[in-house]
Amino acid sequence: MRPRKGQKNRPHFAHINPTPNCSPESALHFGFKELLYISLLESIDKNMEVNMSWKCQSCDDRHFRNLIKKSVEVRKEFSFGVCRPDISLFDKNGKFIIAIEIVVSHAPEKIVIDYYKKNKVTLIMFKLDSHEDINQVFFDILLPTHVDVCLNPKCTKCGNATVKNYLYIIKGACWSCRDKIKIAAMVSIYGRYSVDAFNKVELELASTYGVDTKRVFSETTSSTYRAHICRKCDFFIGRHFLYSEYILQALYDDKSYDKYDAGYRCIECE
Structure with a gap:
């Protein structure tokens, strides 16, 4: 040719x-x-x-x-x-x-x-x-x-490629008093989780962006976990409403949010 x-x-x-x-x-x-x-x-x-x-x-x-x-x-x-x-x-x-x-x-x-x-x-x-x-x-x-190569850092424990993690700070309103409240969620391609599963570093990062949390007892689930707190009336956002009314709405662009780089996480070692 x-x-x-x-x-x-x-x-x-x-x-x-x-x-x-x-x-x-x-x-x-x-x-x-x-x-x-x-x-x-x-x-x-x-x-x-x-x-x-x-x-x-x-x-x-x-x-x-x-x-x-x-x-x-x-x-x-x-x-x-x-x-x-x-x-x-x-x-x-x-x-x-x-x-x-x-x-x-x-x-x-x-x-x-x-x-x-x-x-x-x-x-x-x-x-x-x-x-x-x-x-x-x-x-x-x-x-x-x-x-067939990923340029993300390798996990120091297992050697697998890590995935990018993003901190979402979602702008919402308190269910009780309707005052402004900030909701935090970690999001990657493999899913999302919120403050009830945050580690110490993630909690500190969320706090720097104005997210208020504390451990609460839920009568609905008869369990104690970390939840978002309204700084005006001290009302907490339960797990069910947290995802359905805040996090999922942000992921579908129905709620305003800010997105921040939160480093990398290893799915295999979680």
């Missing part, structure tokens, strides 16, 4: 001698692979960055990274026995660190993914649906479909 100038002055690929066994699918795969390989090769040679951004499947955040930050060599269809990535990247010690797979119809098999995980190789996938997707190669920031 050879590069041919397209209508928008961007190269696409066409056969020098068309063959009957070359499908549009294989041409799409080949074209994207060749263009990306050339781009990576030139960028490494000129010590330039190749930035990419992706929606992380572990923490749901959008990460940003220089794809070739640790790479000094790029190879195309290099065989590792059990797998042959479309593009492979190697670090200064010759270690295989990144596998790039271009997916048109068939994603890598489990045995291949297991090989990458076992050898701590980052898997980056580009899912292509049409020839228009080839234009992704020319974007200032590459947008891979899948990257």
